[in-house]
Structures are given as C-alpha cells and as structure tokens.
Amino acid sequence: MKFVVACDSFKGCMSSVQVCRCIRSGIQSANESHTVYEFPMCDGGEGTAEIFRNIYHGDTSTAQVLDAYGKAIEVTYGIVPEQNMAIMEVANCIGLNMVEREKRNPMIANSRGVGLLLKDAVAKGYKKILLGIGGTSTTDGGMGMLQELGLHFFDASHRRLRAGIYSLGQVDYIDKRHFVDWNDVEILIAVDVKNHLLGKQGSAYTFGKQKGLYPTQLEAVDQAMRHYRDKIYEFFHVDINQYEGSGSSGGIGAVLTGLLHAKMVPGIQLCMQEYHLEDVIAQSDIVITGEGQSDHQTLYGKVPYGVGQLAKRHGKPVFCLSGALGIGYMDLYDAGFAGVFSSADRAMDFMTALKTGPQKLENLAYSITKTIDAIAKMK
Numbered sequence: 001m002k003f004v005v006a007c008d009s010f011k012g013c014m015s016s017v018q019v020c021r022c023i024r025s026g027i028q029s030a031n032e033s034h035t036v037y038e039f040p041m042c043d044g045g046e047g048t049a050e051i052f053r054n055i056y057h058g059d060t061s062t063a064q065v066l067d068a069y070g071k072a073i074e075v076t077y078g079i080v081p082e083q084n085m086a087i088m089e090v091a092n093c094i095g096l097n098m099v100e101r102e103k104r105n106p107m108i109a110n111s112r113g114v115g116l117l118l119k120d121a122v123a124k125g126y127k128k129i130l131l132g133i134g135g136t137s138t139t140d141g142g143m144g145m146l147q148e149l150g151l152h153f154f155d156a157s158h159r160r161l162r163a164g165i166y167s168l169g170q171v172d173y174i175d176k177r178h179f180v181d182w183n184d185v186e187i188l189i190a191v192d193v194k195n196h197l198l199g200k201q202g203s204a205y206t207f208g209k210q211k212g213l214y215p216t217q218l219e220a221v222d223q224a225m226r227h228y229r230d231k232i233y234e235f236f237h238v239d240i241n242q243y244e245g246s247g248s249s250g251g252i253g254a255v256l257t258g259l260l261h262a263k264m265v266p267g268i269q270l271c272m273q274e275y276h277l278e279d280v281i282a283q284s285d286i287v288i289t290g291e292g293q294s295d296h297q298t299l300y301g302k303v304p305y306g307v308g309q310l311a312k313r314h315g316k317p318v319f320c321l322s323g324a325l326g327i328g329y330m331d332l333y334d335a336g337f338a339g340v341f342s343s344a345d346r347a348m349d350f351m352t353a354l355k356t357g358p359q360k361l362e363n364l365a366y367s368i369t370k371t372i373d374a375i376a377k378m379k
Contacts, residue, residue: 001285001376003027004316006039006277008303009047010292010323011135012097013357016040016047022358023288023321026365031373037284039275041303044190044248044267045134046097049089052130053078055274058087063120068094068109068137075117079126086121089132090114090249096137096211104212109138110163111252115148118187119180127185131256132267134192137211139203139221139250140164141228146255150178169224174235182260189256190267194300195247197240197254198226203247211250225251232258245301268306278310286372287311288365290321296328299335312336321364323357341368 005027007019014022020038027036042051053060058080067073078087091097093113096104121129138144143153144163152175153161161167195206204213204221213221228251229241238258240246245264246254256262272278281287289307291298299305304320311318317338322329325342332340343361 001034001372002283003034003036004039004277004281004284004287005036006041006287006289006303006307007321008041008043008289008291010290010357011046013292013323014361016042016051018358019290019361022361023290023365026362027369029362030366030369034369037280039277039280041289041307042132042190042267042271043134043192043301043303043306044132045192046089046091046095048132048134048190048267049078049087049092051271052087052274053080056080056083056085056087058085061086061121061124063117065093065113065116065120067098067113068111069099069105070112073113077117077121083128084126085128085130086124086126087130088117088121089134090117090252091132091135093117094138095135097135099137101212104137106137106139106208106212107166108164109211110140110144111136111138111142111250112144112148112163114142114252115145118145119148122180122182122185129185129187130190131187131262132190133249133253134267136249136252138252139208139211139213139225141168141225141251142249142255143167143228145252146259149180151176152178165221165224168221168228171228171231174231176235180260185260187256187260187262188270189245189253189262189264190270191245191248191253191264192267192301193248193297194244196242196244197229197246197251198222201247203250206247207250266301266306268301268303272306272310277307278313281310281316282314284316287316287318288321288368289318290323292322293324293326294320294322294329294332294340295326296331298329299331304332304337305335308332308335308337319368321361321368323361339368
C-alpha cells in the first residue's frame with residue numbers, strides 16, 4: 001500500500017521532519033513492502049520558514065533583531081535569490097516558546113523585532129516576503145512592529161507611547177509621516193487560524209491565556225484592542241478587524257494587511273499547494289497526519305484538518321497521530337477522520353515526553369499499520 005505521511009511539528013519536542021520520519025519508520029517496521037511518501041508540513045507557525053526554504057531549495061541570511069522583551073538577538077531566515085524572496089517567521093524573534101512559562105509578561109511583550117526583521121529583508125533588496133505569523137508571545141496589535149516601520153503613537157497628553165498591551169487603549173494620535181513606502185514589496189502572510197481580531201473568538205479571548213493573560217484581564221485587553229482598531233480606522237480609513245485571520249499573532253497580520261496591503265492565506269493551504277499534495281493523496285491508499293496536540297482548535301486551519309479535507313475529497317482513510325489529545329478532539333471524527341490517536345500512552349511530565357516521544361510515536365505508527373494490514377487481509 002501507499003502511505004502519505006503529512007504532519008506538523010510536535011511543538012517543543014520534534015520538528016515536522018522528525019515526526020514524519022518516526023511515522024515512516026513505524027510503518028515500514030510493521031510492513032517493509034509499504035511505500036511511504038513524507039511531507040513535513042507547516043501552517044504558518046513554528047517551522048514555517050524552514051519548511052518553505054526547503055521546498056524552494058533556498059539559502060539563509062541573518063538579521064539583528066529584538067525579542068519580545070527588548071533583548072538583542074540574531075535570527076536566521078530563508079532567502080531564495082532567484083525569486084527575490086525572503087522567507088521568515090515571527091516565532092523566531094518573538095515566539096511563545098522562547099519564553100519560559102513563569103517568565104511570560106504579555107502586558108509588556110511587543111513585536112518590535114518583527115519590524116526589524118522585515119526591514120532587514122527589504123534593505124537587502126528582497127521584494128517578496130513570505131511571513132509565517134503563528135506562535136507569538138505578543139498581543140500588542142503589531143504596534144511595536146509598526147513603530148519600527150516608522151509610525152509613532154501618542155496619547156492624549158502628546159506623550160509617545162511604548163509598544164505593549166498597556167498602550168493600546170491610550171492611543172490618541174498616530175504620526176504616519178515617516179511610515180515606510182513599500183508599494184513595491186509583496187508580503188504574503190501564512191496564518192494558522194481563522195479568528196478575527198476582536199470579540200469572544202478574537203485574539204485576546206482565544207489566545208490570551210496561553211500567552212500569560214489571566215481570565216480577568218481578557219475583557220479589558222479586548223476593549224483596549226477595540227480602541228486601537230478604532231484609532232487605526234480614524235487615521236488610515238481601514239478596519240483591521242475585517243480580515244479572516246486578523247486575530248493571529250496578536251494583530252500583526254491585521255495591520256500588515258490593512259496598512260501595507262499584505263495578503264493573508266492559510267499556511268496549510270500554501271504548503272499543500274507547493275507540495276502538490278492533493279495529486280499525491282489521490283494516488284495513495286492511506287493518509288496519516290498529526291500535530292503536537294489535537295483539540296477543538298485543530299478544525300480552524302491547522303495541519304491535520306487541511307490534510308484530512310484532501311483525503312476526504314478523494315475518499316482516502318485518514319488517521320491523526322498527535323502527541324496529545326485535548327478538549328474537542330472527538331470533533332475530528334465528525335470531520336471525516338478514521339482514527340485519532342495520542343502517542344502518549346500515560347500521564348507524564350514534559351521532559352519524559354521529550355525523551356520518549358519519538359519512540360512512542362514510532363510504536364503507535366507500527367500498531368496502526370499492523371491493524372490496517374490485518375483488516376485488509378480480512379477483505
């Protein structure tokens with residue numbers, strides 16, 4: 001049989017390349033006659049730049065930027081000189097996984113580093129930028145990024161504001177005289193969610209808690225973001241809440257789309273398109289996908305859902321092998337999955353999961369393959 005293995009990374013544990021390799025090993029240990037096609041996937045979050053750099057056979061460049069708390073760091077991003085393209089992801093400079101959970105302070109975390117990263121690519125002459133914006137630690141509405149791109153924000157007392165959640169509700173005036181003129185720069189944003197910026201399904205309410213906000217802060221942050229949206233509209237005559245995916249990365253995609261005419265596309269769709277994945281799935285027998293944790297958010301633009309929809313379209317059984325299963329994972333069965341499994345066979349701490357995860361995933365792929373083979377023999 002022909003197996004297609006198209007998986008996202010297991011965040012903090014295994015890259016998508018490693019995940020696919022473990023599953024392939026499990027399949028072929030169970031039955032070496034099976035053919036396995038591996039497609040390391042991404043959806044706009046962690047690993048996006050590396051995946052697309054490999055797809056385009058690109059090279060790398062480096063930039064001096066700031067992390068979410070103002071610390072100077074050096075980051076690497078992909079380049080494809082023959083296409084005049086830079087490939088980068090915000091998680092490399094302001095990623096949530098860069099900050100230990102107990103040290104996260106979302107009220108002051110900001111996106112200045114993203115602005116510096118974009119400026120570096122443009123200064124080097126790249127006119128097309130592919131930007132993955134998932135996995136950030138910030139909810140500053142992209143204010144820090146915009147400051148690095150030339151905007152200045154002031155409160156009612158004419159004091160210049162520093163980027164961060166604290167400042168969103170204080171914006172009274174925006175000085176745009178020095179804003180970058182990038183009419184000849186094409187920015188394509190790979191997003192991993194469909195949420196809008198504001199409201200109960202928006203940036204603060206949906207992603208605030210994982211970034212360190214307390215439940216009691218969510219309404220106030222959403223209201224501050226609403227004020228910020230209103231001021232952007234006042235000075236630029238564009239509603240940054242209107243775009244699907246505007247809630248991703250704390251508003252970074254929203255302001256890039258509204259103010260710099262960037263285009264947001266589902267990262268998983270872009271990845272599948274570049275791989276010509278649908279054509280491969282159409283010729284396969286079994287499809288296996290997976291991610292670090294599958295839950296209610298999986299159906300909102302994540303890798304397993306995108307891969308699952310292609311498999312469903314062509315009548316191929318699709319299995320989801322994830323590191324963990326959270327609330328709402330059973331909805332994947334209603335979306336057409338033949339099986340949804342966790343490689344964690346018991347409760348364990350993170351370090352144990354990190355050490356044993358690859359072998360447990362390989363074992364799970366082995367067991368599922370044996371089951372598939374046994375059923376096939378009964379027909």
